[in-house]
Amino acid sequence: MDDHDAIAELSRAALERRLDRAASAPVVLAFSGGGDSLALLIGARRWALAVGRPLLVVTVDHRLQADSAAWAAWCAGRARRFGLAHQVLRWDGEKPRAGVSAAARAARHGLLAAAARAAGARVILFGHTADDRLEARLMRQAGGSVPDPKEWAPSPVWPEGRGLFALRPLLSVRRAVLRERLAQAGEAWLDDPANEDPRHPRVRARQSLAGGGDPLPRAPDAIPCLDDVSIDRAGEITLGARASRPLFLGQALLCASGSARPPRREQLDRLLARIETGESFTATLAGARIESGGAIVRITREAGDIARAGGAARPLRAGESIIWDGRFELAADVDGLTVAPLGGLAARLDRGQRAALSRHAPAARKAAPAIVDGAGRVTSPLLAADERICLRTWVADRLLDACGAIVNEADARLRSENAPDTLNRWPTPMRRVHEPA
Numbered sequence: 001m002d003d004h005d006a007i008a009e010l011s012r013a014a015l016e017r018r019l020d021r022a023a024s025a026p027v028v029l030a031f032s033g034g035g036d037s038l039a040l041l042i043g044a045r046r047w048a049l050a051v052g053r054p055l056l057v058v059t060v061d062h063r064l065q066a067d068s069a070a071w072a073a074w075c076a077g078r079a080r081r082f083g084l085a086h087q088v089l090r091w092d093g094e095k096p097r098a099g100v101s102a103a104a105r106a107a108r109h110g111l112l113a114a115a116a117r118a119a120g121a122r123v124i125l126f127g128h129t130a131d132d133r134l135e136a137r138l139m140r141q142a143g144g145s146v147p148d149p150k151e152w153a154p155s156p157v158w159p160e161g162r163g164l165f166a167l168r169p170l171l172s173v174r175r176a177v178l179r180e181r182l183a184q185a186g187e188a189w190l191d192d193p194a195n196e197d198p199r200h201p202r203v204r205a206r207q208s209l210a211g212g213g214d215p216l217p218r219a220p221d222a223i224p225c226l227d228d229v230s231i232d233r234a235g236e237i238t239l240g241a242r243a244s245r246p247l248f249l250g251q252a253l254l255c256a257s258g259s260a261r262p263p264r265r266e267q268l269d270r271l272l273a274r275i276e277t278g279e280s281f282t283a284t285l286a287g288a289r290i291e292s293g294g295a296i297v298r299i300t301r302e303a304g305d306i307a308r309a310g311g312a313a314r315p316l317r318a319g320e321s322i323i324w325d326g327r328f329e330l331a332a333d334v335d336g337l338t339v340a341p342l343g344g345l346a347a348r349l350d351r352g353q354r355a356a357l358s359r360h361a362p363a364a365r366k367a368a369p370a371i372v373d374g375a376g377r378v379t380s381p382l383l384a385a386d387e388r389i390c391l392r393t394w395v396a397d398r399l400l401d402a403c404g405a406i407v408n409e410a411d412a413r414l415r416s417e418n419a420p421d422t423l424n425r426w427p428t429p430m431r432r433v434h435e436p437a
Contacts, residue, residue: 003185004042010178011043014169018152019047019123020409026054028116029125030108031086033059033075033190036127039178040170042187044125045082057086058115060108064095071190087115106157113161121164122412124155128168131175152408154401158260159323162394165401165412234382235327235395236364239297246272250286251402255395256299257287258326289363301327303366306341313340316371321390328369329392330381337388342370348378356383 019027029044031037041057048055059075061068072088079086089111096103112124128149139146151171155161170178182189228240237256239249246268254262263286271285280293289302306312306325314324316332316339323329324339343366346357357365357380371379371389381391397415406412 003181004046007039007178007181007185008043008046010173010181011040011169012047014151014167014171015044015047018167018169018408019053020413021051021053023053023122023409023413025413026056026119026121027123027125028056028058028112028119028121030112030127031057031059031075031079032127033071033078034127035179035182035189036129036170036175038078038127038187038189039182040125040127041079041082041084042185043169045084055084056115056119056121057084058112059086059088060111061088061090062104062108063091064100064104074190089115109155109157110160113155113157113164116164117160122416123165123167123409126166126168127170129170129173129175129178133171152404154398154406158254158398159258159326159394162323162329162398163412163416165406165409231396231399232360232364233393234360234364234368235301235393236361237299237395237399239299240295248403251399252299253286253288253290255399255402256327257301257305258395259287260326262286291363298361298363300361300364301325301367303341303343303363306367313338313372316389323394324369325367327393327395329394330369331390333388333390336374338372339369340372341366342368342378342380345370345372345378348376349380349383353380353383 027044027048029037029041031041044055047053057075057079059072061072063069065071076086076088091104091107091111116122116124126149133148136146136148149168149171150166151168153166155164155166179189230238232238235256237252239252246265249272250262250268254260267285271283271290274281274283275292275297278294281291283290283292284302284305287302287305289300291298291300314322316322316330316335316337318332318335321329321331322339325341330339342357346354346365349357357368360368368380368382369391371381371386379386381389382393400406406415
């Protein structure tokens with residue numbers, strides 16, 4: 001075994017467990033040039049060559065450091081040395097004065113998701129290590145809300161990351177071990193000076209570890225959930241009261257509302273406390289409407305929030321797909337159509353669609369998508385097939401992904417193949433959300 005084999009062995013088991021040897025789509029690898037991502041690149045390259053999969057290396061230039069362009073060029077050269085395709089993605093535009101780290105993270109994931117989608121990839125590899133989990137624990141102990149990184153998880157950006165998954169094959173390996181193996185192989189890597197700036201909470205956590213820290217057990221892949229969960233084609237989520245656990249409840253709110261920004265934990269705790277009393281009430285949180293009564297909790301899109309978000313009506317152009325309200329993906333075969341909330345338009349539906357609408361919960365009706373043509377005629381693809389429109393409902397799949405129902409790339413590939421061209425001619429039927437095995 002040569003030095004590179006020793007490095008590759010550290011990520012091999014996770015790559016084998018999560019990636020699909022039979023797939024032909026490329027795998028995207030986020031490469032910053034640091035030691036963690038360099039070790040991942042060496043391991044992923046060995047695996048990809050062995051199974052015949054293409055590997056696309058992507059470097060994000062955040063343009064936050066004077067030397068960032070030079071670092072990106074270094075990364076490109078290192079990828080070429082290994083014979084790998086490489087892209088540099090730049091975070092352009094004005095940067096925020098506060099919350100730069102969070103904004104940079106969101107921008108990075110958004111750019112990587114766009115690159116993966118353009119390449120036809122389903123998985124993005126990241127070089128997080130066991131130290132990242134230890135640092136996250138220390139940051140939470142200091143009052144932060146940083147979650148543990150997981151080995152396999154859906155992309156954290158929405159809707160850009162829909163159907164994409166993040167894989168962290170080195171999450172059980174300490175950073176010092178990676179650097180020792182890299183040094184033995186004669187490899188050099190980049191060190192970002194921002195990683196030594198104690199103004200950042202993660203840097204303070206890293207410095208307090210200083211190579212120590214108790215090892216953590218592997219984080220669970222799934223958010224606990226129960227069988228008494230259903231989702232209808234309009235995106236209404238019905239929970240038995242036993243399924244209302246904080247993390248799962250937070251994900252259900254995001255999926256039902258199409259939102260990307262999760263509620264604060266204290267807000268979830270207060271909501272859950274009310275649910276557990278069994279009282280009947282209606283509340284709103286994170287763009288979702290919650291109706292709780294006894295043993296049943298219903299979660300739908302809060303219709304008034306659509307107008308407040310400023311994205312109520314959008315034109316549909318032939319041959320282009322859009323994500324509407326974070327919940328529905330639509331594409332039109334003809335020009336001249338507009339998608340808008342059904343609230344205020346339901347009286348213009350034909351008799352058959354009005355009858356179908358009555359079978360949906362009143363709270364879900366106003367936020368359903370309506371199609372308006374140039375003559376002012378109104379239809380809804382949720383209520384009747386429309387040959388002009390392809391529609392896919394993402395609420396159920398997004399919640400299933402958050403619960404860990406898709407456990408590897410093969411699962412993701414099979415689901416994609418069952419939804420030709422990523423859009424179904426008919427909405428997702430009611431389905432059950434089951435706890436992953």
